[in-house]
Amino acid sequence: MFNHTILRRPTLRRLALVLLLGLATHTAMAQAPVRPSAPEQGMNTDTLEVKEKELLGQMRRIEGTISIPDSRAAVLIQPDGRTWRDYRRGPLLWITAACVLGTLALLALFYVIKGRMLIAGGRGVATLLRFGSFERFMHWLTAGSWCVLALSGLNMVAGRAVLLPLLGNDAFSEISHWLKLSHNFVGFPFAAGVILMLLVWVRANIPNKVDIEWFRQGGGFIGNRHPPAEKFNGGQKVVFWIVVLGGGSLAITGFALLFPFYVTNIFGMQIAQVVHGGIAVLMIAAMFGHIYIGSVGMEGAIDAMNTGNVDLKWAKDHHSLWVAEELAKTGKPNPQQPAE
Amino acid sequence: MRMFLTAVVVMVALSFGAAAVLSVVQQPVAVAFATKGARVDVGE
Amino acid sequence: MARVKFLCDADRCIECNACVTACKNANEVPWGINRRRVVTINDGKPGERSVSMACMHCTDAPCAAVCPVDCFFTTADGVVLHSKDLCIGCGYCFYACPFGAPQYPKLGNFGSRGKMDKCTYCSGGPEGADGSAAEFAKYGANRMAEGKLPLCAEMCSTKSLLAGDGEIIAQIYRERVLKRGYGSGSWGWQTAYQETVNV
Numbered sequence: 293m294f295n296h297t298i299l300r301r302p303t304l305r306r307l308a309l310v311l312l313l314g315l316a317t318h319t320a321m322a323q324a325p326v327r328p329s330a331p332e333q334g335m336n337t338d339t340l341e342v343k344e345k346e347l348l349g350q351m352r353r354i355e356g357t358i359s360i361p362d363s364r365a366a367v368l369i370q371p372d373g374r375t376w377r378d379y380r381r382g383p384l385l386w387i388t389a390a391c392v393l394g395t396l397a398l399l400a401l402f403y404v405i406k407g408r409m410l411i412a413g414g415r416g417v418a419t420l421l422r423f424g425s426f427e428r429f430m431h432w433l434t435a436g437s438w439c440v441l442a443l444s445g446l447n448m449v450a451g452r453a454v455l456l457p458l459l460g461n462d463a464f465s466e467i468s469h470w471l472k473l474s475h476n477f478v479g480f481p482f483a484a485g486v487i488l489m490l491l492v493w494v495r496a497n498i499p500n501k502v503d504i505e506w507f508r509q510g511g512g513f514i515g516n517r518h519p520p521a522e523k524f525n526g527g528q529k530v531v532f533w534i535v536v537l538g539g540g541s542l543a544i545t546g547f548a549l550l551f552p553f554y555v556t557n558i559f560g561m562q563i564a565q566v567v568h569g570g571i572a573v574l575m576i577a578a579m580f581g582h583i584y585i586g587s588v589g590m591e592g593a594i595d596a597m598n599t600g601n602v603d604l605k606w607a608k609d610h611h612s613l614w615v616a617e618e619l620a621k622t623g624k625p626n627p628q629q630p631a632e
Numbered sequence: 633m634r635m636f637l638t639a640v641v642v643m644v645a646l647s648f649g650a651a652a653v654l655s656v657v658q659q660p661v662a663v664a665f666a667t668k669g670a671r672v673d674v675g676e
Numbered sequence: 677m678a679r680v681k682f683l684c685d686a687d688r689c690i691e692c693n694a695c696v697t698a699c700k701n702a703n704e705v706p707w708g709i710n711r712r713r714v715v716t717i718n719d720g721k722p723g724e725r726s727v728s729m730a731c732m733h734c735t736d737a738p739c740a741a742v743c744p745v746d747c748f749f750t751t752a753d754g755v756v757l758h759s760k761d762l763c764i765g766c767g768y769c770f771y772a773c774p775f776g777a778p779q780y781p782k783l784g785n786f787g788s789r790g791k792m793d794k795c796t797y798c799s800g801g802p803e804g805a806d807g808s809a810a811e812f813a814k815y816g817a818n819r820m821a822e823g824k825l826p827l828c829a830e831m832c833s834t835k836s837l838l839a840g841d842g843e844i845i846a847q848i849y850r851e852r853v854l855k856r857g858y859g860s861g862s863w864g865w866q867t868a869y870q871e872t873v874n875v
Binding site: 366372 | 686691693696708710713714715716717718719723724725726727729738741742743744745746747759761762763764765766767768770771772773774775776788860861862863864866867872
């Protein structure tokens with residue numbers, strides 16, 4: 293069939309290909325090691341046969357043809373799994389431990405040194421609407437999904453080392469089964485949340501000169517100065533891009549793994565898992581920081597995602613340019629926090 | 633808080649929705665790899 | 677106890693697929709799952725060889741190493757078995773396996789792919805209850821408990837596929853290669869057992 297196609301369309305390119313293939317076959321045959329030959333019985337198969345050792349040396353995997361309907365079974369040997377196995381058993385575990393425990397330890401240390409960052413002079417009465425209900429909805433859609441995914445993902449990586457000895461095989465398997473199911477399907481709302489956040493918040497998150505100045509002044513973490521910032525300060529813009537780019541690549545690699553062979557073969561899936569796991573634990577570390585500063589780390593920060601209305605004094609401290617812009621638009625802040 | 637609860641409800645709904653859609657799309661291997669015209673016993 | 681292995685002498689395999697059929701019949705494997713398969717390398721070209729491949733029951737098996745729920749067991753004979761009660765169908769073994777042995781009853785996505793299935797070296801399941809109907813329905817035949825070798829190798833018409841004590845089948849292969857003067861290698865051995873049959 294192959295020859296037939298070539299004969300019908302004898303373009304130069306195809307001819308060159310045939311020549312090249314011919315040459316390659318010729319060289320391969322010429323390179324076959326010569327061993328004491330078999331008793332002369334017609335054709336000498338010795339110099340023609342394909343050898344496993346040589347094939348494994350030449351290519352990443354040995355593939356042939358197969359007569360059963362499952363054409364993927366035509367891959368005979370693919371030793372790449374060993375590299376993936378080493379990553380999954382070694383570096384991934386250590387990166388995970390470092391990211392999870394290391395970040396928690398750093399945050400605890402930061403809390404001990406710096407303490408809760410309070411609103412200077414206490415809360416005021418006036419508030420300002422920072423995030424509308426849809427903004428809060430998409431934030432929590434992503435955040436809620438992320439928590440489920442992070443926990444179930446950590447269980448896939450480290451559950452066998454940490455939980456299995458505590459729970460025993462049966463209980464741990466049952467829990468892991470449900471966590472795996474949730475990981476697979478909660479991936480969809482997570483991806484939806486990331487896409488919504490990208491669409492709604494991308495304009496406010498494009499880095500500019502204000503952010504450079506914000507970072508130069510230490511983002512308000514050093515001393516008690518509050519550098520000017522727009523709706524999102526430099527740090528928040530970093531968090532936004534971590535979520536959009538990190539979350540996006542997690543979604544892409546995750547869906548590639550969820551639908552085997554639709555996107556890539558087994559080698560591709562090994563790569564996807566390496567990327568997925570690596571980015572996920574880095575993102576877990578970043579999100580720990582985000583959660584800390586949004587809750588216990590700073591007084592008044594949680595309001596933005598709880599009711600959406602933030603203390604005006606807090607807003608003036610942390611997002612001075614945004615407050616000025618909002619007040620110019622509406623004229624006055626809310627006199628008091630309205631019932632939601 | 634209300635938006636948080638809404639988000640959780642939507643998250644669960646979307647997850648189950650995805651699971652339901654995928655379970656319809658998904659084929660048992662017996663069907664996927666059957667020869668054309670073969671009678672297939674799908675029971676596991 | 678002996679360390680059992682598979683060895684496919686590709687210079688003898690005629691791609692008759694009897695091992696595939698025997699396996700399906702002996703274990704009543706669900707339709708669409710092939711615990712054993714025959715792959716032909718260089719089909720139709722000089723040097724063509726066919727290799728019958730299934731789970732090789734690796735030494736320090738990658739599937740067992742990567743399994744997140746640790747559902748794999750190695751028997752005293754060196755056979756790698758897995759518990760379908762513990763398996764969560766995540767697909768990790770399927771990423772790690774060099775031989776494409778792990779398979780799942782449903783295609784499309786891992787969310788509900790079902791429990792993994794693979795060759796058991798005709799040793800049934802890891803839960804005991806040797807030869808029971810429940811074991812057969814879940815894992816297939818337990819010929820080893822009856823003192824018999826896997827059916828694929830037992831009924832290979834050219835005695836290409838060998839099963840049994842690794843040292844003995846390696847010796848048989850070595851003698852064959854010496855006598856006929858050539859051999860394409862013990863396919864999969866380097867990858868599965870980190871050793872090969874030197875002639």
